[in-house]
Amino acid sequence: MPLYDPEKRAEKKVVPTADGTPTLYSAEFDECYHSTRDGALKESLHKHILPAFSLAETDKEELVILDVCFGLGYNTLTTLLYFREHPIPGKVKIFSPEFDRELVASLERFEYPEAFKPFRPVIESLARSGRYADEHIEISILFGDARERIPQIPLPVNIVYQDPFSPKKNPLLWTREYFADLRRIASEDLILTTYSSATPVRMGLYENGFLLYEAPGGEVRQGTVASLKPLPLTPIDMELKKERNPAAASLRDRDF
Numbered sequence: 001m002p003l004y005d006p007e008k009r010a011e012k013k014v015v016p017t018a019d020g021t022p023t024l025y026s027a028e029f030d031e032c033y034h035s036t037r038d039g040a041l042k043e044s045l046h047k048h049i050l051p052a053f054s055l056a057e058t059d060k061e062e063l064v065i066l067d068v069c070f071g072l073g074y075n076t077l078t079t080l081l082y083f084r085e086h087p088i089p090g091k092v093k094i095f096s097p098e099f100d101r102e103l104v105a106s107l108e109r110f111e112y113p114e115a116f117k118p119f120r121p122v123i124e125s126l127a128r129s130g131r132y133a134d135e136h137i138e139i140s141i142l143f144g145d146a147r148e149r150i151p152q153i154p155l156p157v158n159i160v161y162q163d164p165f166s167p168k169k170n171p172l173l174w175t176r177e178y179f180a181d182l183r184r185i186a187s188e189d190l191i192l193t194t195y196s197s198a199t200p201v202r203m204g205l206y207e208n209g210f211l212l213y214e215a216p217g218g219e220v221r222q223g224t225v226a227s228l229k230p231l232p233l234t235p236i237d238m239e240l241k242k243e244r245n246p247a248a249a250s251l252r253d254r255d256f
Contacts, residue, residue, distance in 0.1 A: 009100060014111075018042070021113045024072060024103075029169045033071045035195070038220040041113050044078040046219040048161040048193045054216065055231055056159050056191045058088045064187070065159045066150070068173065070098035070141050073107060073126065075161045077116050080137065084118070094139045095153050097146035104130060104141060146173055147181070156187035162194035167201055167251060176204040176250040183208045192226040202238060204250035212236040 011027030019039025025032050034040035038047075056063075067075045076094055083092070098104060108127040116123070122139070125132040130141035142149040146164070160182060164173040172178060174196070182192070193215070194201070202212055202224060210226040213233035225233060242248055 010102060012103070022111060026165070029165045031165050031169050034074065035221070040072075040074055041078065041115065043195070043220055044074040045082075046217055047195050047215065047223050048075050048163065049078050049082050050217065051193050051215055051225055052159045052161070052191050053082060053086065055225070055227070055233075057189045058090075060158070061090045062155070063088065063090055063092045063159070064153075064155045064157050065092065065094045065161070066153065066157045066182075066185075067094055067096040067161045067163070068150070069146055069164050070096035070104065071163075072103075072110065073123070075163055076139060077112070077119050077122070080119055080122065081115055083137075092137050093155065094137070095142055095157075096139070097142040097144070097149045099144060099146070101143055104143075147178065151181050151185065153185050157182075157185050158187050158190060160186075160190065160192040162192055162196070167196065167198055171251055171256050172253065174201050174204065174251050175253050175256075176207050177253045179204045179208045179210070179250075183210070186228060188228060190228055191231075193223065194226075195221075195223040197222060197224055199241065199245070199248050200251045202236060202241075203248055206238040207250055212238060 005028050008028040012024045014022050015025045015032055015036060017023050017034060017036045017039045019042040021039055021041040023032050023034040023040040035043050076096060105127055108124055122132045126141060130143060132139040164170050167174040205226045206212060213225045213231055213235055215223045215225050216233060
């Protein structure tokens, strides 16, 4: 198992990104929370929110989203930004695991993009209590180890933003066993988005029964969309990939 370094957890610095929105660099993971090349806000919008909501079935009484992991909250806040222009009829519940309580508590002081200004009450509530709720939205930050908290989510999940630190830096959130946990809480119409196009990641999803597709768009570097049902996207032929590369394998918990 990889050992995280709590002594480095507080070592973070603000880093500008290509779209002018800020992110943080984590010394603990030696990685930024967002792609500096694509831009923090642009990455959230084009790698997660737009692909997910162009494909998800949103005409529901209740839509459940899993945002892995909360970090600076860009994916969750960009979801709220999307809803301002594209409201959906039902209630939305967002669950987001996060083990860095100090980071979340500090978000009241983080200089978010101007686009997030309307969500200042949301940010303040999440920073102080890890929760926010109004008549349309409920957001719950699940503090602790994501591998322990995700299986405890009480509702079938309709959308997953698979967005932890990279497989090289945080491999336990990319293994075959981890994706099995996601499969167990997934609704039949689940849409999963991720920035990763790595073969071991795609193998882990495929081995758990997910269908894989090239992510739509072209505004950012391409990732992967996964689902349990056919989608109107370009499919990824994992059987052909295995035929061409017999050594292709998923990441496994036992390897770390």
